[in-house]
Amino acid sequence: MPTMKFANIILEANQRSVSYPDLYCRSDQPVIFDDHEGEWAMYRAGLYDFNTYFNSLSVMKLRRYTRSTGYTLHLELRGADCTVTQTMGDAFAVHPIPVNEVEFHVAASDTWQGLDIPLKVKDDMVLIGFNIETQGRVYIRNGYYALDYEGDERPVELALATTTFKKESYITHNIGLVRRKIVESGEDIADHFHMYVIDNGRTLDAPALASERIQIIPNDNVGGAGGFTRGMLAAMDQKPRATNILLMDDDVDVSPESIKRTYNLLRILKPGYEKAMISGAMLNYEVGEDQWEDIGYMTPEGTFSPCKPGLRLVLFEDLIYNELFKPNKVMKANLYAAWWYCCIPLSVIDKNGLPLPFFVRSDDAEYGMRCKTPFITMNGLCIWHMSFHERYNAAVERYQTTRNTMIAKATTGVARRSDFMHELHNNIRLELKKFGYQNAELCLDAFEDFLKGPGFFSQIGKAEETFLRANRVKEQLVDFDQLQRQLDADPETKGLRLNQIDRQLIDGDKPRTTLERLEDYVTDNGQRYLKTEGKGYAVIPLLGWVYPAGAIRGKNKLIVLDWYNRKGAVRVKDPERYARIKKRYARDLRYYRANIKRISRDYAHDRARLTSQGFWRKYLKMD
Known part of the structure; x- marks a missing residue:
């Protein structure tokens, strides 16, 4: 044997x-x-x-x-x-x-x-x-x-694709690790491995970094979706053709041993699992023993969620839990593996097509739900990644996520039971209650771009254009020094000293009575019906999904802080802007109700084109 x-x-x-x-x-x-x-x-x-x-x-x-x-x-x-x-x-x-x-x-x-x-x-x-x-x-x-x-070893040609955009310190470190620990390891994987670094920023020194089995591919800025798709096409075109492609983020710390074990696992899979995706876990870059996610699912409410609770991987009982966990019925309907570390058989790509041209966010979730393969996870298969709360970006969370989840559902039929309209409504209302008017408008920008149909978002260059625009019009944060000068110039906030604030204040909230809750619900924090000017200020976190309802009620200004990156902004209550946004949203909803059946048919009809090699090779300017 x-x-x-x-x-x-x-x-x-x-x-x-x-x-x-x-x-x-x-x-x-x-x-x-x-x-x-x-x-x-x-x-x-x-x-x-x-x-x-x-x-x-x-x-x-x-x-x-x-x-x-x-x-x-x-x-x-x-x-x-x-x-x-x-x-x-x-x-x-x-x-x-x-x-x-x-x-x-x-x-x-x-x-x-x-x-x-x-x-x-x-x-x-x-x-x-x-x-x-x-x-x-x-x-x-x-x-x-x-x-x-038992049996013969499966022939495996493993390609690793990572997409980078001006993150030289991360990617050069990982290239060096791969070169020393895999390409030059003398182990079996060394002869059956290629690494493709898709350089969307065109800033890497390709001659210095490349080798026979490590290729740097300069690329237009087409986001993670376009970069990973470029890697998939490279894996298809290589000789011999890759059997599996491992997609991995650039801003991660990787253990080369995880890649070796993934390769070895592929060599001896049972026939029933040869088309499975292997999903590596995301461990916390700052707290390296904490696991955030290894497989995720789309909730009925239309949000992304890890299947497992957070685990501490130095606890033996958590290692056991990690191995034994079984997704429930709701999770199974909408499972996906994130592309910080996801190994996909090329036969699955041949059958299901390439990703959708999303730029960033939802590409991996849509693809996992579309393909419906088994998912394999295992202790020891992982990367370390910055946690999401430390890199919150409204252009991603409010524009990209809103637009792309709707496009995904309409185009490939994934997440049929997830209510993305509920999520849109919830996010707009949450931003308005917190005076985040620019971010509420981003949600509507995303909704309206979805309503334009597949011909709009799939134009060459449109993905980058819309993402850059979202970054320009989102709420702009300033560093603490500049923020302090803004606070000092305003009589209402002049006494607030940022150096005297701590996370207890930022993350804190205040209780509300039932009557106060009802009033906040009906008036959207005093901005409709019983309109109030508001008095004073509150300090709250930047994170879009946080709702410190008691702290913000009745206030005129909100000091929004990203404490991790030492940035912030001042939000001022503006009932007139609130009314304009609500009017725009109502107009969009009327158009949606009148046209959604036609729009959905257009997206579904365009599925084959948008996921084809022909479309992507033209989109990536390969032909």
């Missing part, structure tokens, strides 16, 4: 591993990197647990998705006496449980001793791993899990 090296035991020397060592090894003594031949020292006598996010083996999922039949742990050790014991976790485990039948004593030695330990697997095991109990300092190197598998 054939055997393959599936997953390396990884111990890394970087800021993340130092800050969150329990992602790799839990121990009661230090684990120290020794730069001599890539070895690590388990520094003193103690217990070192490797049943962790990166160094456990997901046997339940491997048995479900692959043709694996046997599991072996390879270790190379030297130093003091030690004992290696297999551990496991079942559905209710909160700590790794020793498998006492698999225990190996290693005598003290100054020379390297190689171990190949057959691991015991039972039906109730979700994760397996190992611990090492040492009697003194022990060095470890070249550890990995090997799998026996």
Whole structure:
């Protein structure tokens, strides 16, 4: 029966591993990197647990998705006496449980001793791993899990596509990692791998960064959707043709081991999962042990949502939960995998067509819901990404998301039960209550552009044009120094000092009585019917989905702060502008009700054209 090296035991020397060592090894003594031949020292006598996010083996999922039949742990050790014991976790485990039948004593030695330990697997095991109990300092190197598998290995040609726009520090770092750890690794993946960097900003030094298996492709600024599609077409055109393409954001920190494991997983998939998408998790760039999402779904209310709650990946019970989680019926109807790390078979692209030309936002969600493949997730497959609240952009959230979700539903029929009109109404009303008039108008810009039909948004250059316009007309933030000068010049806010504000004030709210709630609902915070001028000011967060109703009621000014980026703006109550926006919205709704059936037919009729290679090659100026 054939055997393959599936997953390396990884111990890394970087800021993340130092800050969150329990992602790799839990121990009661230090684990120290020794730069001599890539070895690590388990520094003193103690217990070192490797049943962790990166160094456990997901046997339940491997048995479900692959043709694996046997599991072996390879270790190379030297130093003091030690004992290696297999551990496991079942559905209710909160700590790794020793498998006492698999225990190996290693005598003290100054020379390297190689171990190949057959691991015991039972039906109730979700994760397996190992611990090492040492009697003194022990060095470890070249550890990995090997799998026996049935049948022949699938031929895999893996392409990695990443789209970048003037984010040189992120992308050059990731190119360097891929070159050192994958292209030059000497492992099987090195001969079956290509990386395509789609440079939408045309700022990268291609000759310095490119190599035989790493290609820099200068591209017009067509956003993430256009960039990833350019990568898909490159993967189709390469010789030999790629079998799978891994889409990955540029502004992420990647573990090359995740890419290696993805490649190895593809090689031994069962026939029923050969068309599955592999979805890597988004871990928090700032809090590296926190998982935000690995698969998401479109809610009935028309919003994007992770399927799983936030998880702490240094907790063993959360590792078990992560593996066992099953989407419910509502989630299953509208599942997607985000393109911060998503591996798609090219056969799926051949069958379902290319993405829609959205520029940014909703392209990945629409595509996942359209293709309706199985989704594979697994501990250890991930990237680290900036969390969304730290990069809130109204041009994206109010224009792109509003427009693109409506286009997606009309064109390819995804998310049929999601009410995007409800979401539009909710967002407009929320912005108006918070005096965010520019952002409410962005929602209407998006709605009206949707109503123009497929011929409008699919014009060459229109995606960039509309996105740049949305960025120009959105609420403009200024840095704290300039904001303080604005506050000082206004008698109503002159006493407010930004350096005396903290997050407790920014994120705080005040209670409301039932009568006050009713009044706010009817008058939209004093802007219709019983109009009030408002008095004083409140300090609130920038985030569009936040509604500090008690803090803002009855106020004339709102100081909106993006505390993470140290920017903000002053909003002033303007009932006349409110009335103009409401009138415009009512006019748009009348047009929508009278024409939506025709508009939807136009979008659906254009589906084949918009997702075809012919359209995209012309759109990307490849022909």
